[in-house]
Amino acid sequence: MNEFGFEPMPERVHTETLRLFGQTVQFTKHGDMCNGIFQFNGLTHLLSWETIGYNRALYIDGVQIKTSVEGGITGIRFMQALASLHKLTAWQQCELFHERFETYTTEHITYEVAGIEFYAETSIDDTAWRYVTEDDDRCWHISRWFNGMEFKPCLHHFRHWINSTIAYKENYND
Amino acid sequence: MTQETLKILDQLVVFTAKKEHPTDLFYAEITLNDKTHFMMYRRQPVQIWIDGHAMPTKWPPYIEWDFSRHLVELTTLTSWQLLQRQWLPKQNQITDDFEQDYGLLKVAGCDFGINYTKDRSCWRYLFYEDYGEIYDSVSYRAPQSDWYASDDPPSLEHFIKWVMSTVAYEQQFGEKDL
Numbered sequence: 001m002n003e004f005g006f007e008p009m010p011e012r013v014h015t016e017t018l019r020l021f022g023q024t025v026q027f028t029k030h031g032d033m034c035n036g037i038f039q040f041n042g043l044t045h046l047l048s049w050e051t052i053g054y055n056r057a058l059y060i061d062g063v064q065i066k067t068s069v070e071g072g073i074t075g076i077r078f079m080q081a082l083a084s085l086h087k088l089t090a091w092q093q094c095e096l097f098h099e100r101f102e103t104y105t106t107e108h109i110t111y112e113v114a115g116i117e118f119y120a121e122t123s124i125d126d127t128a129w130r131y132v133t134e135d136d137d138r139c140w141h142i143s144r145w146f147n148g149m150e151f152k153p154c155l156h157h158f159r160h161w162i163n164s165t166i167a168y169k170e171n172y173n174d
Numbered sequence: 175m176t177q178e179t180l181k182i183l184d185q186l187v188v189f190t191a192k193k194e195h196p197t198d199l200f201y202a203e204i205t206l207n208d209k210t211h212f213m214m215y216r217r218q219p220v221q222i223w224i225d226g227h228a229m230p231t232k233w234p235p236y237i238e239w240d241f242s243r244h245l246v247e248l249t250t251l252t253s254w255q256l257l258q259r260q261w262l263p264k265q266n267q268i269t270d271d272f273e274q275d276y277g278l279l280k281v282a283g284c285d286f287g288i289n290y291t292k293d294r295s296c297w298r299y300l301f302y303e304d305y306g307e308i309y310d311s312v313s314y315r316a317p318q319s320d321w322y323a324s325d326d327p328p329s330l331e332h333f334i335k336w337v338m339s340t341v342a343y344e345q346q347f348g349e350k351d352l
Contacts, residue, residue: 108345108346108347109343109345109346110343110344110346111341111342111343112340112341112342112343112344113281113282113337113340113341113342114281114282114286114299114301114317114319114336114337115301115316115317115318115340116282116284116317118282131282133282139283139284139301139317141282141283142283143282155341155343158341158343159338159341161282162281162282162337162338162341163334163338165281165282165283166279166280166281166333166334166337167279167280167281168277168278168279168280168330168333169279169280169285170277171277172272172274172277172278172287172302
């Protein structure tokens with residue numbers, strides 16, 4: 001307590017949280033870096049990022065990481081790097097709520113319903129895929145991801161998926 | 175006696191050039207909804223008449239189409255009856271909004287509403303946009319169903335049947351695959 005009777009202000013700690021693979025990770029600022037501890041698959045990682053500069057370099061266990069999304073959303077960049085580090089398949093990433101991985105499309109095979117065309121977008125490792133609409137700004141839609149090890153896109157699957165999406169909405173304005 | 179057959183509103187109509195008249199004039203009758211219309215045409219130069227009135231032609235070689243479109247204006251056939259004669263409702267015969275009483279039907283993340291013809295004899299499922307606007311353009315290809323008669327009203331069961339009937343698959347092969 002000082003001469004005016006005030007308690008000294010506690011040192012202000014800057015914290016941020018990121019949601020990584022479904023876990024909330026707390027980061028604390030130390031100087032120009034934010035650091036957090038992330039436990040995954042039995043391993044503990046020190047995650048850090050620079051709080052200054054445009055590029056905001058990211059580090060996992062002290063090693064700077066490179067991701068396909070530069071200078072963008074920190075959480076996505078961490079997850080991309082962690083997925084690579086842990087050799088996660090695209091489907092495993094989907095199950096961990098991370099859907100940013102490289103894909104390819106088979107646009108020569110199209111599925112159609114009610115005048116709307118879809119094709120399959122598949123992860124590079126073929127473990128996950130989904131239906132996406134043709135490039136049409138009137139009705140743009142994507143399905144959830146499907147496990148590429150269990151099913152491959154086919155007319156039979158498409159029919160079942162379509163059937164599962166049919167719904168009725170009583171009020172136009174809801 | 176020379177004859178020519180034209181398909182007018184999906185009906186084969188035999189036109190005859192009568193001896194007592196100039197040979198380039200062909201005559202026929204058509205009965206629509208108990209009303210008989212007298213039709214006449216000439217090829218050079220092109221002219222058509224219905225019930226004695228000269229009618230404008232839009233695409234001269236296809237006078238059967240000109241006869242059809244003028245008869246559609248003259249007849250009391252409903253849009254549904256005309257559909258049975260392969261005549262699709264034109265934009266000005268269709269309401270420009272959706273029947274909100276039926277709600278919205280959804281498939282694969284896309285909304286469809288119910289859209290009637292103005293005479294309410296038939297309806298269709300039509301892709302619904304948030305702002306609820308139907309484009310007034312024949313080139314606008316919004317996803318839509320065939321037309322259905324009003325005595326076969328929309329329902330979720332009907333929608334499911336329609337949706338599932340439209341499911342299709344196409345694989346385009348490159349030249350090497352042919």
